[in-house]
Amino acid sequence: MIAPSLALAMRALRLTLRRPQFLIPLFLMPSIFLAVNTGGLAATTRLPGFPETSGFLDFQLPAAMVQSLMLSGLQAGIAVALEIESGFFDRLITAPVARLSIVLGRLLAAAVLGAFQVSFFLIVGLLFGAEIAGGVGGVVLVLLLGSFAAVAFAAIGLAIAFRARQASVVQGLFPFVFAVLYLSSAFFPRELLSSPADSISAWNPLSYMADGLRTPIAFGLDAAPIIEGFAVTGGVIAVASLLAVAGLRWRLSDAV
Amino acid sequence: MALESVGVPPHAIVTSGLEKRYPRGGTYAVRGVDLAVDHGEVYGFLGPNGAGKSTMVRLLVTLLRPSAGTAFVAGHDVVKNPAAVRSNIGVALQDAAIDPLMTGRELLRLQSVLHGIGRKAVGARSDLLLERVGLTSAGDKRVGEYSGGMRRRLDLAMALIHEPSVLFLDEPTTGLDPSSRLLLWNEVRRLRDQGTTVFLTTQYLEEADQLADRVGIIAGGELVAEDTPAALKAQVGRPHIHIGLADPSDLARALEVSATVGDPRPGVTPSCMDVSVDDGSRELAALVRVLDDAGIVVESMAVKSPTLDDVFLQKTGEHLSETEEEVAA
Numbered sequence: 001m002i003a004p005s006l007a008l009a010m011r012a013l014r015l016t017l018r019r020p021q022f023l024i025p026l027f028l029m030p031s032i033f034l035a036v037n038t039g040g041l042a043a044t045t046r047l048p049g050f051p052e053t054s055g056f057l058d059f060q061l062p063a064a065m066v067q068s069l070m071l072s073g074l075q076a077g078i079a080v081a082l083e084i085e086s087g088f089f090d091r092l093i094t095a096p097v098a099r100l101s102i103v104l105g106r107l108l109a110a111a112v113l114g115a116f117q118v119s120f121f122l123i124v125g126l127l128f129g130a131e132i133a134g135g136v137g138g139v140v141l142v143l144l145l146g147s148f149a150a151v152a153f154a155a156i157g158l159a160i161a162f163r164a165r166q167a168s169v170v171q172g173l174f175p176f177v178f179a180v181l182y183l184s185s186a187f188f189p190r191e192l193l194s195s196p197a198d199s200i201s202a203w204n205p206l207s208y209m210a211d212g213l214r215t216p217i218a219f220g221l222d223a224a225p226i227i228e229g230f231a232v233t234g235g236v237i238a239v240a241s242l243l244a245v246a247g248l249r250w251r252l253s254d255a256v
Numbered sequence: 257m258a259l260e261s262v263g264v265p266p267h268a269i270v271t272s273g274l275e276k277r278y279p280r281g282g283t284y285a286v287r288g289v290d291l292a293v294d295h296g297e298v299y300g301f302l303g304p305n306g307a308g309k310s311t312m313v314r315l316l317v318t319l320l321r322p323s324a325g326t327a328f329v330a331g332h333d334v335v336k337n338p339a340a341v342r343s344n345i346g347v348a349l350q351d352a353a354i355d356p357l358m359t360g361r362e363l364l365r366l367q368s369v370l371h372g373i374g375r376k377a378v379g380a381r382s383d384l385l386l387e388r389v390g391l392t393s394a395g396d397k398r399v400g401e402y403s404g405g406m407r408r409r410l411d412l413a414m415a416l417i418h419e420p421s422v423l424f425l426d427e428p429t430t431g432l433d434p435s436s437r438l439l440l441w442n443e444v445r446r447l448r449d450q451g452t453t454v455f456l457t458t459q460y461l462e463e464a465d466q467l468a469d470r471v472g473i474i475a476g477g478e479l480v481a482e483d484t485p486a487a488l489k490a491q492v493g494r495p496h497i498h499i500g501l502a503d504p505s506d507l508a509r510a511l512e513v514s515a516t517v518g519d520p521r522p523g524v525t526p527s528c529m530d531v532s533v534d535d536g537s538r539e540l541a542a543l544v545r546v547l548d549d550a551g552i553v554v555e556s557m558a559v560k561s562p563t564l565d566d567v568f569l570q571k572t573g574e575h576l577s578e579t580e581e582e583v584a585a
Contacts, residue, residue, distance in 0.1 A: 087353030
């Protein structure tokens with residue numbers, strides 16, 4: 001199962017790199033949001049209740065990261081739906097490989113791409129004056145959690161794609177990315193969100209992922225939010241992967 | 257020694273009462289199909305669009321679960337041991353689902369890994385297959401730059417990467433230009449010569465006639481006839497010589513003198529007639545002679561042999577060519 005999973009991961013990465021229309025939005029859109037937010041909303045750091053941070057850019061970097069990772073999860077789903085539509089999926093099914101490899105390959109690719117996405121925003125942040133409060137250890141934690149979060153979002157994308165079958169249906173979920181983002185602590189501290197967004201964000205796993213990424217960058221190696229970030233991301237990976245595998249089984253229910 | 261006694265199944269593909277019924281509407285895509293395809297045989301599955309050809313292939317390659325009946329491919333039950341079936345088959349489905357952004361060589365490498373071929377063997381095997389399907393120079397180009405025929409040929413190469421004992425080709429030449437079609441036919445013949453069993457679906461009469469050792473005709477999901485192309489055509493009738501007369505008033509006399517060569521009957525117009533004969537070309541000269549001796553001027557003569565379309569007509573009440581035209585319209 002390892003060799004086919006790796007080969008399928010390589011294929012997924014290769015195709016992502018060869019599709020600029022897929023790749024560019026992952027970096028461009030969050031970068032625009034990052035520029036607009038840091039340029040126009042930096043004064044919010046002076047609001048009562050805003051946590052002590054070295055700068056608003058440091059605070060906003062994780063928002064750009066999770067936004068990019070969510071978009072790439074959606075794109076993983078679109079790519080799988082396209083494979084189902086085109087018939088490539090049938091080619092995989094008629095090959096003597098464990099069907100779990102189809103899911104594993106995509107998730108492995110997401111992990112690698114996720115690390116690359118997070119690295120990109122770290123570099124952009126450093127170039128524009130951000131400081132990584134957690135130092136080298138913080139960078140390693142951000143890369144790890146970024147990769148895990150990418151796997152979680154890709155698993156969600158796959159679970160949807162196996163059920164939806166059509167790429168256009170998966171693509172139609174694009175606005176939900178922003179709804180989920182704004183109903184979390186990705187852009188602003190939970191304490192500053194008004195009701196009911198503050199209550200929703202407390203239940204939104206994305207809040208814990210964003211806070212887990214934010215802490216090593218903006219505040220230092222504070223264990224609690226980082227552990228929470230990893231725990232919640234692990235939980236999302238577990239649930240979403242199970243849903244993805246169930247979706248795959250459902251998709252294959254008519255096959256032998 | 258009988259093949260069974262050394263553990264080799266007597267047939268490459270065997271189905272018994274195979275059915276696929278869709279719950280929605282309860283329609284049968286395939287109904288009660290009994291097949292036995294020998295090892296090393298090219299079996300042509302002929303029928304119009306929607307007859308059940310692709311469903312049959314999907315059942316045999318484990319992409320669809322049968323509603324009833326049994327199917328064995330390469331000696332393995334497709335329901336009870338699908339993994340073993342998948343290890344022994346090569347599949348090129350109707351739509352050559354090939355990533356346009358990957359190169360031919362990259363796709364062959366991926367297919368190799370999926371079939372558990374060791375890294376060392378991949379390069380040489382890919383080169384050999386690319387050469388065989390005439391894509392050596394295009395191997396490092398992205399598939400998006402390939403023509404439809406090149407994609408089909410690459411699809412075939414991918415299906416052959418693990419040297420399967422049974423190869424399924426679902427309408428492999430649909431939409432191909434004549435030269436690509438010929439190249440694919442030659443490759444199918446070469447595979448047969450090497451002992452590979454080929455299960456080929458087609459809606460082209462000529463393809464089935466040229467390539468298949470045996471032809472199964474499917475209509476409405478049911479197998480309505482099955483035999484060698486020659487035997488199927490022989491079931492329909494003998495060849496006949498179609499004669500056009502210069503003067504329609506000669507018809508009665510022409511019918512009389514032609515009876516010494518074959519079985520004549522009037523044609524669809526007053527100036528033509530058909531003479532059933534045993535061979536066709538052998539009786540042509542004799543017929544010219546008797547008509548000439550009788551002073552009858554012949555405007556045209558043509559030997560017409562029964563075609564698989566005639567067989568299709570006899571078995572289903574429609575011409576296969578007509579159903580193709582309907583689909584195209």
